[in-house]
């Protein structure tokens with residue numbers, strides 16, 4: 001893999017997809033955002049999103065990674081990553097709607113594999129068609145990294161369950177029709193049975209006993225988070241994903257793939273910042289009328305930024321290629337998530353530094369990208385948790 005700020009691909013199918021995606025992002029989608037005045041901080045509605053889901057599906061991008069029987073093109077993880085990187089690099093506010101990250105097939109992730117026929121037809125196929133949307137609700141106020149300490153419980157009740165609890169930071173919650181909720185089985189995890197058992201459920205967000213509340217606004221300024229409040233909410237047994245007790249395995253299985261697939265999005269955003277920074281160094285004049293890039297201290301900064309980017313990108317695509325062969329890349333996924341998050345943060349910090357006051361000014365793209373990329377050191381598992389995972393993997397190797 002060579003270094004480039006606008007990668008090209010030898011594989012004709014992928015090259016054509018990347019070209020078509022760039023055209024859509026820079027053309028039709030850019031126009032749509034401009035016409036509607038949509039920015040990263042707009043309070044988006046379903047009316048804003050549905051036309052983009054539909055159009056992205058018509059163009060073949062929405063759910064493109066899925067098998068053909070689900071209307072996808074059965075992309076490999078590496079091919080999907082190349083598309084995700086382009087979206088990250090495009091700077092489009094609605095980029096997360098194109099492949100289905102925002103409530104669509106990518107948010108559901110591996111869940112599709114665990115669905116029964118009923119779940120497939122009622123929930124997941126409409127989701128793949130862009131008619132329904134979902135969020136993923138694992139985290140609680142007092143259960144983040146230590147997710148097993150969650151308090152949301154499921155009690156068996158006739159032909160179903162009653163769920164009670166309060167989930168926070170459910171991304172895409174404001175636009176979702178249903179949530180994938182993980183809850184602790186109520187008769188487990190107490191003094192009598194110290195080993196808690198967790199199950200995953202598809203919960204209709206308009207069910208009696210379920211409320212979707214405005215979530216916190218993260219530092220990126222995006223309004224895409226919800227709290228999901230469950231008060232004795234009845235969920236039919238048909239909505240149990242997999243078997244009782246498999247909830248954490250299903251949820252964390254999704255997280256391992258997602259962890260790796262988040263990396264190309266962040267790489268894309270970092271690539272964009274690097275591009276903007278190089279441009280700035282060529283055009284910004286300093287003492288003596290010379291451009292910033294003529295200063296050796298600036299050259300060293302951009303050299304470090306580009307080198308870290310190249311390393312982060314190379315390891316990510318190497319892990320994705322291994323995943324495509326069916327290899328177990330749990331440890332590598334932790335490594336990539338850690339290195340991509342930490343190096344992207346360092347790169348963005350230098351991008352802000354090189355942009356001077358412009359980089360500190362709200363409305364400047366680098367200032368936004370700094371805040372957006374900073375979040376990645378926490379979400380989808382913090383950097384410290386990635387290190388715990390790597391150490392565990394190493395212990396297993398010896």
Ligand SMILES: Cc1cc2nc3c(=O)[nH]c(=O)nc-3n(C[C@H](O)[C@H](O)[C@H](O)COP(=O)(O)OP(=O)(O)OC[C@H]3O[C@@H](n4cnc5c(N)ncnc54)[C@H](O)[C@@H]3O)c2cc1C
Pocket residue numbers: 136137138139141143144145146168169170171172218375378379380381382383384385388
């Ligand atoms: C923008 C955003 C979107 C999100 N989207 C979703 C979503 O869609 N669905 C969802 O379920 N969740 C979501 N989350 C939640 C996210 O996954 C959690 O924030 C994350 O797992 C960390 O949990 P926490 O914030 O509670 O931090 P804590 O667990 O409280 O951690 C605090 C600090 O302690 C450290 N720490 C904790 N435990 C250990 C340990 N064992 N070893 C070493 N260090 C440790 C952490 O690394 C961190 O630095 C989202 C969060 C954000 C910010």
